Amino acid sequence: MLKCRTAWNKLAPLARSSSTVCRRNVRGTGLTNGRTPICVPATHMSSGAGGGGGGGGWDNTIYAVLVGAACVGGMTLTYKTLKEDQRRYEERIAEIASRPHRQEALTSSEPAELEVVPSSEADPTAPEVEVEAEVAPEVEVEAAVAPEVEAVVAPEVEAELIAAPATEAVSPSESTELPPAAESKPSSATFPSHVPYLLIGGGTASFAAARSIRARDPNAKVLIVTEEPDLPYMRPPLSKELWFSDDSSVTETLRFKQWNGKERSIYFQPPSFYIKAEELGSSENGGVAVLTGRKVVHMDVRGNKIKMDDGSEISYDKCLIATGGIPRNLQVIERAGEEVMKRTTLFRKIEDFKALDKVSRNVKSITIIGGGFLGSELACALGRKSSEFGLEVVQMFPEKGNMGKVLPEYLSNWTTERVKREGVKIISEALVKSVSFIDDELEITLKDGRVVKTDHIVSAVGLEPNVDLAKSAGLEVDSDFGGYRVNAELQARSNIWVAGDAACFYDIRLGRRRVEHHDHAVVSGRLAGENMTGTSKPYWHQSMFWSDLGPDVGYEAIGIVDSSLPTVGVFAKATAKDTPKAAAEQSGTGIRSESETEDTATSPVASTSPATVVEHKDDYGKGVIFYLRDKVVVGIVLWNVFNRMPVARKIIKDGEEHADLNEVAKLFNIHED
């Protein structure tokens, strides 16, 4: 292969100089019929000889001969190489076919090139000829499903080779080996090689999509592939309810008591809901199967299939990517060395909850870095345990107060005071400069010089959306918000949808955004599932989110809730009845996500006893806060006011400019329960 390129390189200067000579001659002799010498060597020779005969004929002939020779040589080399490759390839195929039970051992990099290669074979010019040679060694895929892989490779390679000069007896493994669906090799008995609906990621969005697909497509066969060892579960209780449980075995059972007294598991459904992956193909009523502990490492959009980390492949008709994200970490911690990293928790999964629970019982001090939802919720949860465990809980963040990026300053300050009351030591306006492990303790040095000594760190500084498959699948990644870029119907490309934290989607009302909340995962998962079964509905039903900072402070919100926007807050005086606990008790729901509600909301019971009015000056007990963008309400926070979300949703959906927001606030009846 390299010989070819060097040969071409050597010829190039020669060709160039010859061509300038030729051009001069051609112009001189008036042969300007546009035909370049390179293309038509044969005819040129004759015309060149004739035309060049007038002047500088000798140069012309030399040039003609050289170019002609070069072309013929090039073509011959190409032809030879192709034929050789083909022969080698066929040999390989035969060899592999004769050893069908080899164990897989390859890294994913080799098979990955398999997909890349065929696409570059279209043009059999010299530089690319080298690539084709790689087909042969790459085909030496010793995956358990090797025969299937070749079946797919063969038609692809075959298609491309048709472009080459020599194409006759292309491949022995012709299209007799049809889509791998037809084959079920013994080694792929643990899961089907083809599923109609494939969901990558086993979180909330994926589960919601599975449910949606099953509801709409009777007898649908759905396969969920997840990296985690757990079945799909809901995340909010991991930083809230599970910490408030009195049950000492909560880390095992993962059950939590909702405020309405009902207990439930964080798992969406018990294991009996799902069917086994190997039964998916044969089940006549279909079902949802979950493959745990598998990572999808490569996606072939043209071939409609994915490859997992063990080398096996699954093809699909429709695919959902719901890979969520990975918690971010501070660079200073990552650079701080292993001792520090060992004592740092990035909180997201069940195993993180279990680990942190254990840690909280065994250390004297925990510091949470980050003042957003997760950080504040964990701080409150741990703060409540602080007296029980003799634990010091510190929370530090760069903003002035908790939820500084979400709530307007006055509310953020008020919230911070409440968090302090939960037993948390707050260090605001804190930028971490370095972290070191000294004297069996972690020392966090801030940019303004303050030093905080602690035993364990929880880093809650954001989520990095997981877009690992973007490269292999050729999917667009959004540069502003991160995540896969999808349209209003959550579609990335034909047959590929994205939902949940990883989806940067177009919201018809509010513009392009990416939302990292539970209800959004449910809503978008459900929508994606619906669209996978044939509808094309855009994202329209606005998802909501909520947060509880202890039993006394809670809020629900919807839309774009960004503290940098101008806000208008309308508050009433709070009564003792206005707490998240009371709200949940009244509505009969355990978890406030509306899309989750399996027990429908019943009408709130009107209280007959007179409410005790809590009088505080400027006490932001309950109210509603409007977030405005160009005078239109784009976000609403319901502060200790519950069961009014439909009204809020309606106002955002309308997208109207309201002259007096106090009048709009009246719609919420904030003084009532």
Added chain:
Amino acid sequence: MSYCRQEGKDRIIFVTKEDHEAPSNAELIADDPNDPYEEQGLILPNGDINWNCPCLGGMASGPCGSQFKEAFSCFHYSKEEVKGSECIDHFRNMQECMQKFPELYPQEDEKENAPQKESDSASTAPLDNAASSPDTPTEGPEAS
């Protein structure tokens, strides 16, 4: 009386109950009950059952999903005097299936499940000022 304060770009208004007694003059756009984009309740505008309604939970998607759908559809379209009287077989099939999965379908309220869902789910209508009533009739399009 209410008072108002401005803190930078944020405006804060405190209101008493009396301030909010007069009905609001804020205008809201009327909803189109046939809007295809909107989330539907249990019954779609054309009278069909919306199997994707959150109110049904996992009933239509679980292992006994097809039996549930058959039984429920039969009940829904039943024109008998005693609604659903001809659907006994379907319901029995459903019950048998559900008994195989006691974890998923707890036995004590499973008989109540199907008919109850139909009347309760009406409350998932999009804009129901404040309280949601469980007793809204379910025939016809979902009120918006």
